[in-house]
Amino acid sequence: MKKFFLILALLVMSLVLIACGGTDSDSSGDNTSDDNDKEEGTKTEEVELRVVTTMAGTDPAGEVFQAVLDDFQEENNHITIVNDSQSADAGTIRTKINTDFSSGNEPDLMFYFNTVDAEGIIDEGKVVSLEDAEGVDLSGFNSMLEQQRNDDGNIYAAPQSGFYEAIFVNTALFEEHGVALPATWEEYEAAIKAFAETDIIPVAASTEDSYYVVEHYALAAGGMEDYKKDISDKPASWAEALDLIGEHAGLGAFPQDAATIDLAMAQDMFKREQAAMIFEGSWFWGQLEEAGLGDKVTVLPMPIKADPSETGSIVGGASQAWFISTKSYENEDTRDAVVKLFNYITSEETILRIAEATGQPPAKGELTDLPAHIKAGHDLVTNAPAVELPINDRIYPESFTHARTNVPAIVFGEKTGQQVLDEAAELAE
Amino acid sequence: MKGDRLYAVLFLAPAFLIAGMFLYYPFFENLLQSFYKTDGFFNSTFIGFDNYIRLFSDETARVATLNSLELIVYVTIFQVGFALVLAIMVDAIRRGAGFFRTAFFFPIVISGAAIGLMFTLIYNYRNGLLNEILVSLGLERVLWLTEQSSLYMVAIPTVWNYVGFYFVILLTAIQKIPNDFYEAAKLEGITGPQKMFKLTIPLILSDLKTCIVLAITGTLKIFELVYIITRGGPGDSSEVLGTYMYQKAFEDTAMGYGATIAVLIVVLGLLLAFITNKLLKRDEVTY
Numbered sequence: 001m002k003k004f005f006l007i008l009a010l011l012v013m014s015l016v017l018i019a020c021g022g023t024d025s026d027s028s029g030d031n032t033s034d035d036n037d038k039e040e041g042t043k044t045e046e047v048e049l050r051v052v053t054t055m056a057g058t059d060p061a062g063e064v065f066q067a068v069l070d071d072f073q074e075e076n077n078h079i080t081i082v083n084d085s086q087s088a089d090a091g092t093i094r095t096k097i098n099t100d101f102s103s104g105n106e107p108d109l110m111f112y113f114n115t116v117d118a119e120g121i122i123d124e125g126k127v128v129s130l131e132d133a134e135g136v137d138l139s140g141f142n143s144m145l146e147q148q149r150n151d152d153g154n155i156y157a158a159p160q161s162g163f164y165e166a167i168f169v170n171t172a173l174f175e176e177h178g179v180a181l182p183a184t185w186e187e188y189e190a191a192i193k194a195f196a197e198t199d200i201i202p203v204a205a206s207t208e209d210s211y212y213v214v215e216h217y218a219l220a221a222g223g224m225e226d227y228k229k230d231i232s233d234k235p236a237s238w239a240e241a242l243d244l245i246g247e248h249a250g251l252g253a254f255p256q257d258a259a260t261i262d263l264a265m266a267q268d269m270f271k272r273e274q275a276a277m278i279f280e281g282s283w284f285w286g287q288l289e290e291a292g293l294g295d296k297v298t299v300l301p302m303p304i305k306a307d308p309s310e311t312g313s314i315v316g317g318a319s320q321a322w323f324i325s326t327k328s329y330e331n332e333d334t335r336d337a338v339v340k341l342f343n344y345i346t347s348e349e350t351i352l353r354i355a356e357a358t359g360q361p362p363a364k365g366e367l368t369d370l371p372a373h374i375k376a377g378h379d380l381v382t383n384a385p386a387v388e389l390p391i392n393d394r395i396y397p398e399s400f401t402h403a404r405t406n407v408p409a410i411v412f413g414e415k416t417g418q419q420v421l422d423e424a425a426e427l428a429e
Numbered sequence: 430m431k432g433d434r435l436y437a438v439l440f441l442a443p444a445f446l447i448a449g450m451f452l453y454y455p456f457f458e459n460l461l462q463s464f465y466k467t468d469g470f471f472n473s474t475f476i477g478f479d480n481y482i483r484l485f486s487d488e489t490a491r492v493a494t495l496n497s498l499e500l501i502v503y504v505t506i507f508q509v510g511f512a513l514v515l516a517i518m519v520d521a522i523r524r525g526a527g528f529f530r531t532a533f534f535f536p537i538v539i540s541g542a543a544i545g546l547m548f549t550l551i552y553n554y555r556n557g558l559l560n561e562i563l564v565s566l567g568l569e570r571v572l573w574l575t576e577q578s579s580l581y582m583v584a585i586p587t588v589w590n591y592v593g594f595y596f597v598i599l600l601t602a603i604q605k606i607p608n609d610f611y612e613a614a615k616l617e618g619i620t621g622p623q624k625m626f627k628l629t630i631p632l633i634l635s636d637l638k639t640c641i642v643l644a645i646t647g648t649l650k651i652f653e654l655v656y657i658i659t660r661g662g663p664g665d666s667s668e669v670l671g672t673y674m675y676q677k678a679f680e681d682t683a684m685g686y687g688a689t690i691a692v693l694i695v696v697l698g699l700l701l702a703f704i705t706n707k708l709l710k711r712d713e714v715t716y
Contacts, residue, residue, distance in 0.1 A: 095679060098470040120471030201555075208662045257554035259663030260574040265553070274555060398681035405676075408664045412576065 047337040049328070050082045052097065053111035054320065055354075057087030060286040064357040072344050079337050101126050101325075108328035108338045109345070114148050114157040114321045115393035122156050127323040129154040135339040136324070140348055144318040144363040147389075157321030158346045161360035164316035164381050165212055165281045165390065166299040168288070173200055173276045181298075182277070185220065185305040189248075195276050196252030204266040204275030207249065207258040207407040212279035214404055215315050215390050216302040217241035223306040224313045224386040231395045234425050237306065242403065242417030244305075246410040259408035282316075282377055285359045299377045301384070313386040318363060319393050322346055399424040456695070462688035469684030480689040490690065492665045493673040494697070496580055497649055500669060501701070503584040504591075504648045509640045511588065512595035517625055519596075520603045530600065534593035541590065545657030548586045552658065579659045579667035587654055591647065595640045602636035603629060638709045645705060646698045670694050 055065040062085065069081045084107060086093055094117055100106050101121050112118060121127055130136050131154065138145060144159040167182065174181055174191070177198060182188035195202035205213050219227045221244060222237025229235045248254070255261065255269060270278040271291040278284075279302075288294055304310040322345060328338045344350060348364040355362035359374040361381050370378065381387065392400040402424040409415040463480050467473035484490050519529045536544070551558045552573040560570040574582055606629065614628055630637070652671035655661060661668035661676070670690060678687025 092679075094682070098468070102470040120468065124471055208660050255555060256570075256572050257574060260579070260659045261553075262660060265549075269555060272556075398677075398683050401676065401681045405662075408662055412664060414664065 045333065046078050046080070047334055048080045048082065049108040049334065049337055049341060050084055051109045051111075051341075052093075052100070052107040053083075053085040054087065054093055055111065056085035059087065059283075060357045061354050064354050068345065068350050068353065072341060076337075076340065079341070081341070097121070104327075106325040106327055108325055108334055109341055110323050110325070111160065111320055112157075112323060113319050113393070114323075115319050115389065116395070116397070117393075118157070118323070121323075122150060126326055127156050128326050128329045129156060130158060130324070131155050133324065133329060133339070135336070135343070137343045137346070140364045142363060147317055148321050157323045158342075159318035159321045159363035160346070160351055161355045161358065161362050162316060162318040162381065163282045163360055164299075164314050164377060164384075164387070165215065165279065166301055166314060166377070166380060167216070168270065168278045168280050168284060168297055169300055170270070170273060170276050170293070170296055171298050172296040173273060177276075179276075182300060182303055184308055184311070185303040188303050189251075191276065192248055192251050192253040201255050201269060201275040202253045202277060203248075204269040204278040205254045205258055206261045206263055206266045207245070207254060207411055208260065208405060209263045209266075210245070210404050210407045211263075211390070211392060212281070212315075213245060214241070214400075214407065215392075216279050217245050218391060219313065219315060220244070220302050220305045223304050223310045224388060226306070227313075227315075227391070228388055231399050231421075231425050231428050234421055238403075239417035239421045242407065242410050242420055244417075245407055246413070246417070249411040254411075259411065282360050283358065285374060285377070294371060294373050298373060299380055301380060310385065312380075312384055313388075314380060314384045315390050316381060316384075316387045317389045319389055396428040399428040402427055459688045459691050462685050463692050465685045466683075467685040468682040469678070473685075476685070480686050483686065484689050484693060489665050489668060489673060490670075490693075493661075493668040493670050494693070496665075496667060497651075497669045497671075497697075499580060500584055500587070500651065501645050501648045503581075504587055505641055505644045507584070507588045508592050508644050509595050509637065511592045512599050512640065513630075513637070515592070515596050516599035516603055517629060519600055530597070533596045536590050537593040539590070541653040542657060544586050544590050545654045548582075548654075548658050552582060574659055574663065576663050576666040579663060583655050583658055583667050586658070587648070587651060590654070591644075595644065598636055598640055599633060602633040606632050634709070638705070641709070642702050642705050645701045649694050649698045649701070670697075 051069070053065065055061040065085070066083060069083055073079060073081055086096065093112070097110065097112055097117075098120070101124075106126060118127075130138055138155070138158060141159065144162050145155065148155050148157045148159060150156055169181060171181070173195075177194060177200070179191050179194045180187050182191045192202040203213075207213070218235075218238050218241040221241035222229075222235055226235045226237040229238075231238075249258070255266070255275075258266075266275075266278060267280070267284070267287060269275045270280075271287065271293060273293070273296075285294070288297055301312050301314050304313065322342060324338055324342055328334045346364075351362050351364045352367060355367055359367075359370070359377070361367075361378050367378070392404075403420055406415060406420040406423070410417060410420060462469065464475060464477060465473050466476045466479070515529075515533055519526050519533070522529070550556075554560060554570060554572055554574075557573070559573060563570060610628060610632070611624065614624060619628070650671060651669055652675060655667055655669050655672050656675065659667040661672045670693065674687050674690040674694065677683045677690060681687075
């Protein structure tokens with residue numbers, strides 16, 4: 001027994017020594033910092049800020065964003081920024097943000113989805129209302145800022161740039177096969193039939209990962225008024241849209257293995273010029289330019305079947321925006337630094353700098369000298385009679401997943417659009 | 430003896446602590462979450478057994494359970510079966526045993542994600558390896574991943590990935606059998622197949638049982654190969670409990686329901702391991 005207590009005492013002593021050692025090293029670090037401040041003759045305290053964004057991985061904005069942070073740190077020697085960005089792929093960013101906020105480890109500043117994803121964070125008061133925050137500059141934004149207004153009347157996030165979704169069309173393939181570009185629903189169906197008879201896939205799509213396909217068919221089937229409806233309304237046009245996907249699959253619109261490939265493989269088919277069309281978002285331009293297809297591709301709005309005069313309305317907006325965490329704002333040590341960084345990042349100069357890398361429409365100012373294909377996309381937004389956020393940004397995630405992942409069942413004739421819609425609506429209840 | 434017990438407690442304490450923190454506590458939390466409608470973070474409502482009631486009426490959960498059980502059958506028969514055959518064959522050869530041991534064990538060191546990606550590229554309809562070979566031979570492309578075939582196509586890489594693991598366990602077990610047994614049997618005039626069925630297999634039965642239990646519980650946890658190769662599709666045809674749990678918990682942020690599926694996986698695993706142990710219960714052979 002004596003041996004046991006002896007070993008226990010040794011363990012405790014080792015832990016105490018390690019702990020004391022840690023304190024010593026920390027305090028010596030603080031002293032050095034104080035000395036430096038004294039040497040420089042300033043009283044500015046060192047501040048560390050953590051920033052979480054989705055500008056990482058294959059996002060062309062990642063490199064530019066890091067350069068922006070480097071420049072800011074150079075101008076503000078006392079502020080150190082930890083760039084904790086990670087790719088938005090596979091929804092892992094949602095888990096990360098939710099975990100950070102629910103465990104009290106929230107970032108000081110984050111660029112996140114101001115959609116149904118941020119509802120919990122906003123409801124818990126974890127982010128500040130920007131209009132009420134002292135020192136925050138919200139001037140100079142275009143209409144994208146107003147799109148961020150929450151149901152409670154406050155603005156919790158400031159946009160950086162917008163996006164749009166559309167049909168990306170390989171004009172060279174259309175020209176080569178003598179097919180008219182799909183400006184109307186009839187032309188869209190004619191293009192599907194024409195390409196289905198060739199070795200070219202009409203629409204590169206995954207019916208399992210059918211986010212953009214479902215959205216665009218819903219827009220086409222019911223127009224913008226129906227598109228804006230909630231799933232609880234069970235719009236008949238949404239059911240019709242799902243059935244139309246099945247019908248077009250029967251015409252050979254999608255790849256043979258559409259039910260098992262993912263979005264990346266569908267994109268790959270389009271980039272290899274094995275497909276004539278793809279439903280994608282403005283972020284896709286980066287990949288197309290890398291594949292050397294920028295000049296061969298143009299964007300077109302989804303033709304509206306319900307009311308052709310509505311064609312031009314698009315899915316888009318600014319769903320990602322900058323949030324300041326309440327914890328950081330209410331901490332006197334970090335408040336000034338985080339507000340300063342927020343204003344720097346949302347300044348017109350920085351917004352345009354990042355937008356230049358992505359080709360997305362900026363939330364402040366305007367991009368000049370754009371390549372023709374990028375400008376065509378910006379014109380699409382400018383000329384759109386209506387722009388609305390994607391369906392999955394505003395409905396219960398389980399409902400949308402159910403509708404999306406059941407598209408193959410509709411294609412195989414196992415379910416009808418109405419049946420899938422009813423099941424999805426039931427999940428939302 | 431008393432001192433030894435103290436040392437045992439002392440040395441086991443870190444393992445217990447880590448297992449408690451990272452295994453038992455999360456499992457308890459998971460069990461708790463299965464009684465809530467929650468996204469796991471901010472929204473949480475106690476709903477009693479509603480998630481369990483939903484689980485029993487959920488058609489996709491039913492399909493995923495049946496698919497998981499079907500996969501268990503394939504994996505157990507082929508993984509452990511191939512491993513046994515390979516182990517007996519490698520044990521029988523005099524030259525090159527080291528090479529074959531390395532070659533058969535090799536797939537186990539490749540990550541499941543890499544194997545998944547590799548088989549995705551093999552099965553791909555438009556640009557896949559198999560169809561490129563068919564096209565170069567002047568044949569038509571074949572859709573390898575259909576509603577009827579997808580589960581088999583997922584079972585192939587699953588078997589291939591882990592066969593080396595069981596092969597090594599069984600080969601070690603076979604090599605532990607004293608040579609005297611075989612020499613005595615040889616004098617009695619034993620034939621090759623008789624040697625395998627009447628000597629080798631009965632003598633390694635406890636190791637085989639371990640392999641079967643590991644194969645069953647391991648298959649219940651299968652996720653990455655299915656997720657990468659078929660994403661559970663087409664439709665629900667290759668959905669397994671692991672992929673369905675991931676979809677519900679992380680894609681749909683229905684963490685409570687995802688936790689309920691996780692409980693089902695644990696219960697099924699324990700139940701199947703228990704049944705296997707009961708069925709294969711036999712006196713241990715010591716030598």
